[in-house]
Amino acid sequence: MEAMASDEELAGRVARGDEVAVEELVGRYSRALAHLIERHTGGRDVEDIYQETWIRALGAIDGFDLQRKFSSWIFRIAVNLCRDSHRRRAARPQATEDSALVGRGIDQAAALDAASLLARLPVEQREAIVLRYYHDLPESEMAEVMGVARGTVKSRLHTALGKLAVLAQDDRDGDKVK
Amino acid sequence: MNDRTPNEQELRRRLQRDLGEAGASAKVDADLLARILVASPIAVDDAGMARRALGGMRPELARRRSADLHRQVLVRVMLAVVPLPFVVAYAVYVLRALYVPVAALLTPDLAAYVAVVHIMLLTLLFGVTYAAIPMMLSRSGNAGHPPAAA
Structure with missing residues (x-):
């Protein structure tokens, strides 16, 4: 039986235009990327960012260092595009905060609870929470994806956890008062 | 890299690991945070998005094949x-x-x-x-x- 090619081997084949390798790579990362983008952006422009991530990755694949981890590289592209999307949104008038969640056929009360709390965190702190707890990335890989030092990742993570706990407690106390 | 949504236990374990590393000064309730984070279902059609992304990449792939x-x-x-x-x-x-x-x-x-x-x-x-x-x-x-x- 043929051994499964590593992501990095597939990336090398993608650079030569190998369609089978691209399909394999997209299949491996499809779910993780979609979930990362969904949580990072709060569900806005997910499809556009997802498409753009792969298009950019393919365009830049010649510059991909085969000694590096493909997962960190593709996540970094997605995270940068999510940040751009946040910046663009910040520059234009804001629609209803959680409008992206409306009408998506999911448990909206529960989703709003977690998603609205995450949405109240600064982008870089939300990013840290998503990468660490939903994608289980180690701090070294998070540092690579986020483009910061490992110490910064640690501090962002702990600040985010503290803030999230305070926000959650406030929400809980608010519910009790009502 | 993990591409599935973790359950509450996994989240609690990850949170406790990080909060443990942060020391006793971090007054954060790991159970509460785990419950909140797990209550974030995702409903994206990743298979459909992957198909459309592949369609968008085909011209560039053909160009690369030809150059190669x-x-x-x-x-x-x-x-x-x-x-x-x-x-x-x-x-x-x-x-x-x-x-x-x-x-x-x-x-x-x-x-x-x-x-x-x-x-x-x-x-x-x-x-x-x-x-x-x-x-x-x-x-x-x-x-x-x-x-x-x-």
Whole structure:
């Protein structure tokens, strides 16, 4: 039986235009990327960012260092595009905060609870929470994806956890008062 | 990398691991945070998005395949050209060696005709050999790629 090619081997084949390798790579990362983008952006422009991530990755694949981890590289592209999307949104008038969640056929009360709390965190702190707890990335890989030092990742993570706990407690106390 | 949504236990374990590393000063309730984070269902059609992304990448993939094929053809043809002067020199040597007995047996016109036909056959053989390089590379390159979707 043929051994499964590593992501990095597939990336090398993608650079030569190998369609089978691209399909394999997209299949491996499809779910993780979609979930990362969904949580990072709060569900806005997910499809556009997802498409753009792969298009950019393919365009830049010649510059991909085969000694590096493909997962960190593709996540970094997605995270940068999510940040751009946040910046663009910040520059234009804001629609209803959680409008992206409306009408998506999911448990909206529960989703709003977690998603609205995450949405109240600064982008870089939300990013840290998503990468660490939903994608289980180690701090070294998070540092690579986020483009910061490992110490910064640690501090962002702990600040985010503290803030999230305070926000959650406030929400809980608010519910009790009502 | 993990691509599935973790359950509450996993989240609690991850949170406790990080909060433990942060020290006792971090007054954060891991159970509460785990409950909140797990209550974040995702409903994205990642399979559909992947299909559409692949469709968007096809033109660039085709361009890359074509560029790679050209590069390979150039390299192979260059390599194949290296021994050509020796082959031609040997062919000329053989032709001259054969021409003497042929010229003795046949009239000069007929001997020249045989020599010209021999040269033409050799030229045709070389031409076909070099033309086969890109064709064979193209065929081996296409073997690994599914036909484009209609």
